[in-house]
Amino acid sequence: MKTLHLILSLALTVTLWACGSKAERNPNNDKADEAVVPVKLTPVQTVVRAEPVVASGLVSSAREARLSFKIGGIINQLFVEEGQTVRKGQLLATLDLTEINAQVSQAQLANEKAERDLNRVKSMYADTAATLEQLQNATTGTNVAKQNLTIAQFNRSYAQIRSTVDGTVTRKMANAGEMTSPGATIYQISSNRPNDWVVRVGVSDKDWARLRLGNRASVALDAYPDQTFNGTITELAQAADPVNKLYEVEVRINPGAAKLAPGLFAKVTLVPAQSRSYAVVPIEAIVEGNGKEGFVFVLADDKQNGGSLHVRKLPLQIGFLDNDKVLLTNGLSDSQKVITAGSAYLTEESSVVVR
Known part of the structure; x- marks a missing residue:
């Protein structure tokens, strides 16, 4: 009898435990315990704008001259130093002319000898003592000697350096007494005219594809932190730089009354004439932003289920920031609404209620 009571007691205990476990695993109870996140929706707007292009570079002169000697030799004199202002045509440097003058004299003597030989052959040809071939060879020799003399005289005239622009000497790369080779830069001069x-x-x-000649630009210089300069695109490279794969753009600056110098660091904002349409959302709608990529949450549907809604996460491409707004290049249409308030607490499994 005691054994029967013991078996009935155990069976009742197991039955009560199973019922309790089933109640705990009831999904309706789970759903009731889920947190519903209150959120706010903001409509997506659309604007048409020309997205600026921001780049940095150094100020330089549009007219820069790298001056050198045509021939090699010993540098005799250098007449200007770095930082000096020079005028177009001003003598800047000369070579030692000892060897060069000797070459000119040698060419002159060779030319005189060729002329004497030609006259002698002409007389002999008139007396039938020389052939036509000899006369032609003497004539050719005289012409060659004259050309050699011209070359020697031309080289002597370029055994000096004269400035080709009005400007400032930015670099001097040699000193008197040094040996220089043909074409080696001795002076670098930058034009100092205001419009250069x-x-x-x-x-x-x-x-590069969105820019055109004549597009406006604004230039900020570290040397003048409280001033912005106006600029205009004057050149667009037709080939990329083989090293950095970028296309060079030249922006001409209007300095006004400011004093500029080569090498000043500049931040340039280019404004292309070509505009495009952007979707605009508040900055607080962006989650997991990383450079040009980000995500926003939108409602998965408009049907309420037990008073709450579901959400989904959409990827998008960020164009640029405009104060508290984000301009998007793709990912949303103007018919959608994005979740702003409460978006930081959401996952794709979250349930929300619109407040």
């Missing part, structure tokens, strides 16, 4: 200042920057192929 430019900034050259590199842009990507995507940005």
Whole structure:
């Protein structure tokens, strides 16, 4: 009898435990315990704008001269130093002319001898003592001697350096008494006229395709932090730089009353004439932003289920920031609404209620 009571007691205990476990695993109870996140919806707007292109570069002169001697030799004198202002045509440097003058004299003597030989052959040809071939050879020899004399005289005239622009000497790369080779730069001169200042920057192929000659630009210089200069695109490279794969853009600056110099660091904002449409959302709608990529949450449907809604996460491409707004290049249409308030607490499994 005691054994029967013990078996009935155990069976009742197991039955009560199973019922309790089933109640705990009831999905309706789970759903009731889920947290519903209150959110706010904001409509997606659309604007048409010309996205600016921002790049950096150095100020330089549009007219820069790298001056050198045509022939090699010993540098005799250098008449200007770095930082000096020079005028177009001003004598800057000379070579030692000892060897060069000797070459000119040698060419003159050779020319005189060739002329004497030609006259002698002409007389002999008139007396039938020389052939036509000899006369032709003497004539050719005289012409060659004259050309050699011209070359020697021309080289002597370029055994000096004269400035080709009005400007400032930015670099001097040799000293008197040094040996220089033909074409080696001795002076670098930058024009200092107000309308010759430019900034050259590199842009990507995507940005290059949107730019046109004459597009406006604004230039900010570290040397003048409280001033912005107006600029205009004057040159667009037709080939990418083989090293950095960027396309060079030249922006001519209007310096106004400011004093500029080569090498000043500049930040350039280029404004292309070609505009495009952008979707605009508040910056607080963006989650997991990383560079040009990000995500937003939108409602998965408009049907409420037990008073709550579901959400889904959409990827998008960020164009640029405009104060508290984000301009998007793709990912949303103007008919959608994005979740702003409460988006930081959401996952794709979250249930929400619109407040």
